Structures are given as C-alpha cells and as structure tokens.
Amino acid sequence: MKEFSSGKKGAAIVMHQMFLIMMLCGIYGIGYNLRRHIGGLGILSLFMVIGMVGSFVFLAYLTGVAGRRSEEDATIYLTWIDKIYTDIQMVLFVAFIYLVLFLGRNLHDIQFELSGLMVAVGTVGYLVDVVFLLFYMSIVRRVKNNTLLTHSLIYQAGSFLRRVFISGQNPRLCTRKARERYEIQHAIEKIAAGALDTTLDVEQFHGQERGIAASVNNIRAGLSEAIQERIRNERMKADLITNVSHDIKTPLTSIVNYVDLLKRENLENENARNYIRVLDEKSQRLKQLTEDLVEASKISSGNIQLDMQTIDLVELLYQTGGEFNERFEARGLTIVTKLPHNSVMIRADGRQLYRAIENLYTNAAKYALENTRVYVDLEVEENNAVFRIKNISKNPLPEQGAARKDLTERFVRGEESRTTEGSGLGLSIAKNLTQLMGGEFAILVDGDLFAASITFAVVA
Structure with missing residues (x-):
C-alpha cells in the first residue's frame, strides 16, 4: 500500500x-x-x-x-x-x-x-x-x-429554516399538522431505538394523523408482546435444558463411578473388559455433552459473569498452543504458528477467552485431516487483533442447497453421521462467549478448508 x-x-x-x-x-x-x-x-x-x-x-x-x-x-x-x-x-x-x-x-x-x-x-x-x-x-x-x-x-441557516417551517422540528413555530407529524416521527424513532414503552395520546391528534398514531401504538404493543414472548420462550428453553441436564448428571455420576469400580476389578473375561471400556467411553462422552449443554444454555442466555481485564493475547495463544502439542502430534498434525514478537493487549475475560480459543484448537484436533498442517496466526489490522486458525477437514463439510450450514449453530457438525465424539456445541460456545465479551467471531469455509477467526479491539 x-x-x-x-x-x-x-x-x-x-x-x-x-x-x-x-x-x-x-x-x-x-x-x-x-x-x-x-x-x-x-x-x-x-x-x-x-x-x-x-x-x-x-x-x-x-x-x-x-x-x-x-x-x-x-x-x-x-x-x-x-x-x-x-x-x-x-x-x-x-x-x-x-x-x-x-x-x-x-x-x-x-x-x-x-x-x-x-x-x-x-x-x-x-x-x-x-x-x-x-x-x-x-x-x-x-x-x-x-x-x-x-x-x-x-446552508446551516437554510436547514434550520427548513426544519422549522417544513419538517416541523420546532412544534412551537409550525402548523398543527406538522407538529403532529413530528410527534409521530419522534415516537417511531424512539420505538426503533428500543424504547417500547413509548405511546402516543391518540386524543391529541386529528384527521389522518389520529389513525397513524393509533397504528403506531398498535405496532408498539404487538412488537413489545412479541419480544416478551420470545424472551419467555428463550428463558423456558434455557431453564429446561439446565434442569434436564442437572437431572441427568445425578444418575450419570453414579454410572461413571460404578464403571470406574468395574475397571478396577480383575476381570478375566475379555468381552467383559471390552464392554466396560465402551461403557467408560460413552459415559464420559455423555458427561461432557451434559456439561456442554449447561454451559451453552448459560452463555446463550447471558447468564454468565464476566471478569473483564486487559490481557496479552500473544501470551494466551502461546499457552494454549503448548497444551495441545501432544494431541496434534498424536494425529500427525503440524501446527504452524505466526504470532507477533511484541505484546498485543485486548480487554476480555481471560478464562472465558481461553475457553473460546481452546474450543477452536479442540475442533482442529478432532476434525483436521491427519498428517496435515494447522495454521495459527495473530495480526493487528486497523487497531483490531485478529486471531485465525485454519485446517483441512478430514470429512466433507456440510452443505444445504447452494449455501453451507452455519457451523456455529448448536448441534451442527462437520460430519453429519453423528458417530464422532463431538457434541456440535464447541463452535457455538466459542461464538457466544466471544460476542458476550464484545468481540467478533467468524467462520470461513472454502471447499474442505475450515478457517475460524476471533477479533477484539486492541487496547492502547
């Protein structure tokens, strides 16, 4: 440039x-x-x-x-x-x-x-x-x-006169019709801004403006009711997921404990040991899914406490990458990291941001094609810190008609057979956590190339 x-x-x-x-x-x-x-x-x-x-x-x-x-x-x-x-x-x-x-x-x-x-x-x-x-x-x-x-x-003087005598921006200096239209316009702007308690006194309007004012009130009431209904539904869904998950955790904990006790027994029957191994894998997977459900419900409803601090994103990425080296090596994955030599400070909750980034690393460790590279980089673009992670998917990524599915939706996974260990919640949790902290989360899919990015404003 x-x-x-x-x-x-x-x-x-x-x-x-x-x-x-x-x-x-x-x-x-x-x-x-x-x-x-x-x-x-x-x-x-x-x-x-x-x-x-x-x-x-x-x-x-x-x-x-x-x-x-x-x-x-x-x-x-x-x-x-x-x-x-x-x-x-x-x-x-x-x-x-x-x-x-x-x-x-x-x-x-x-x-x-x-x-x-x-x-x-x-x-x-x-x-x-x-x-x-x-x-x-x-x-x-x-x-x-x-x-x-x-x-x-x-020009400023002409605009002022036009607002006063044509648009009715000063109700004291304009006609009754212009004043009533100004009040209607002002009410619509307030409703559009989210002030759903705004109402117009229909008795104060005349002619066509009275009908418009009544319609604005009806639209406001309908919009307010629709939003309240949606909030109630979301709260009921979140409560249902949370309650069911908690109810499942009690017997599941017992299953996990008894499986652990059976693993300690010296069983001579080879089939029995295989059955216990499968039970252990499936119970652990069910436990993880239950925990993910509870977390996804809390995050999507905003029912989570954030401790916003100034943190070094470079240091956090080095820490996360080091913890995943063994998992990547086990699948023959080579991680190619490109990070700045100096600190990049952002404002976020360090624990929750780590969880979001960890989910992206976990996603790459599970679904990347064996013996390929995983690219991780961090760049500062126009006062924004942009973290990206890219890999080649081992399975064809999903398509729906001409458009691809949104992989950040709950329970959507790269492989649709549902036989893999993933719950389909990792990317959804990462996206919602990022947005709750004021960042931006994006996914780019090009053929079998999967790329995810997290963007935060840099703190000077």
Whole structure:
C-alpha cells in the first residue's frame, strides 16, 4: 500500500513553492528589463516557463493527495482549518487575493535594483503561497468530503429554516399538522431505538394523523408482546435444558463411578473388559455433552459473569498452543504458528477467552485431516487483533442447497453421521462467549478448508 506520508507532502509543498518563486521572479524580472530596455529576456522567460510548469505539476499532485493517507484508503481526513465555515473561509480567501494584488501592484511601483526586486518577490511569493495552500488544500478536502456546501453558515441557516417551517422540528413555530407529524416521527424513532414503552395520546391528534398514531401504538404493543414472548420462550428453553441436564448428571455420576469400580476389578473375561471400556467411553462422552449443554444454555442466555481485564493475547495463544502439542502430534498434525514478537493487549475475560480459543484448537484436533498442517496466526489490522486458525477437514463439510450450514449453530457438525465424539456445541460456545465479551467471531469455509477467526479491539 503506497502511503502519502507527511514527508512526501512536505517535499511536494517545498517544490511547489520553489517553482512558484521561480515563475514570479521570471515575470517581475521580465517586467523590470522591459521597463529599462535591458536584455536577458530569454533566460528570464525560460525561468518563468519552468516555474509555471513545475508549480502546476506539484499543485496537481497536492490536489490528488489532499486529505488522503494512502492510495487504498478512500477516507478523507480533515484538519483544524476545515472546521471554519466555508463562506467565512471564502471571504477570508477573497480578502487575501485582494491583498496579494495590492502587494503585487506596489512592488511594481517601488524602485528596486534587480537583485533587491528578486529578494522582495521571493519573500512575498513564499508568504503568499503558504497562505494560498492553506486555503486551497482546505477547499479541495471539503470538495472530496462533500462538505463544501453543507459546512457553511448559509446552508446551516437554510436547514434550520427548513426544519422549522417544513419538517416541523420546532412544534412551537409550525402548523398543527406538522407538529403532529413530528410527534409521530419522534415516537417511531424512539420505538426503533428500543424504547417500547413509548405511546402516543391518540386524543391529541386529528384527521389522518389520529389513525397513524393509533397504528403506531398498535405496532408498539404487538412488537413489545412479541419480544416478551420470545424472551419467555428463550428463558423456558434455557431453564429446561439446565434442569434436564442437572437431572441427568445425578444418575450419570453414579454410572461413571460404578464403571470406574468395574475397571478396577480383575476381570478375566475379555468381552467383559471390552464392554466396560465402551461403557467408560460413552459415559464420559455423555458427561461432557451434559456439561456442554449447561454451559451453552448459560452463555446463550447471558447468564454468565464476566471478569473483564486487559490481557496479552500473544501470551494466551502461546499457552494454549503448548497444551495441545501432544494431541496434534498424536494425529500427525503440524501446527504452524505466526504470532507477533511484541505484546498485543485486548480487554476480555481471560478464562472465558481461553475457553473460546481452546474450543477452536479442540475442533482442529478432532476434525483436521491427519498428517496435515494447522495454521495459527495473530495480526493487528486497523487497531483490531485478529486471531485465525485454519485446517483441512478430514470429512466433507456440510452443505444445504447452494449455501453451507452455519457451523456455529448448536448441534451442527462437520460430519453429519453423528458417530464422532463431538457434541456440535464447541463452535457455538466459542461464538457466544466471544460476542458476550464484545468481540467478533467468524467462520470461513472454502471447499474442505475450515478457517475460524476471533477479533477484539486492541487496547492502547
């Protein structure tokens, strides 16, 4: 990305001033020689032409980069001088032009030697160009930002009058019809912002506005009831999952304990030992699924306490990656890590963020194709810390019609036969935890490539 640094812009300004001074000196030198019938007009004319071309070239460059920081950044950045209203700035600019013309005329009238005239022209030309560039670059930035007209006293005054007499923004200065429409519009804006307790007194409206006000009240009531019903349903679902999970945990704990006791018995029957091994695997899987259900229910309902602190994401990733080395090696997976050498500080709950990242590592350890690479990297992009993990899936990723299923939904897995050890809750938990802490969670699927990312704002 090509940046327009302050140094490049400063150099362009200096070159523009140098060529402008050359042009002015050439013009005044020609006038001086013509009045005194002195030769050397060819050299002075060459100076004038070179100065004119050079000043216009660098002025064109400054026009192109005004307000921008790089070729790829389309944002226009304004400065302190751009806060001045356009019409006030124009008045100052016109006064400045008049002053320039006045000084230029007086320089002709003053009797200088040629060397003294060049010094005076160069000094005045430099000062004039500094002020000219301030005004000119400000106007260019306003044009690019589409604020040349809107940021003016005349436009602001016209907008105020339009709001008062047309839109009815000031109920005391407008007609009854405009006032009633303003109140309806204001109520709709409040409802759209989430203030569902907003109501309109229908008796205060007349004609068509009364019907509109009644409709707004009905929409508000229906919307409020729908939201309350959804909240009740979500709470009932969360309570049901939590209660059932707790009810399952009691007999499940007994099953796990008795299986553990059976494992300690010296059973000679090979089939019996195999049965106990299967019971142990399935009971542990059921235990993990029950715990995941409880956690997913708490997280999705927001019923979880967060301890937000400033943490080093680089250190957390090193710690998590080290804990998974053995699991990756057991399946022939090579982890390729690319992390910054310096700290990247973010604000999050360290324990919950670790759980979210751990779920992504676990997902890669379970479902990545054996003897392949798992790529982990952390980059700082536009003041955001972006953690990514990518791997090749060992099974075809699910599709539904032309669009892929959302793998962050509950119980959705990469392999649909439901014979693997996963519960289908890991990515859902990671996504919900990330969003609860104010981060962003995203998944990209391209063929058999699976990529997940977690984004948090960097703390300065």
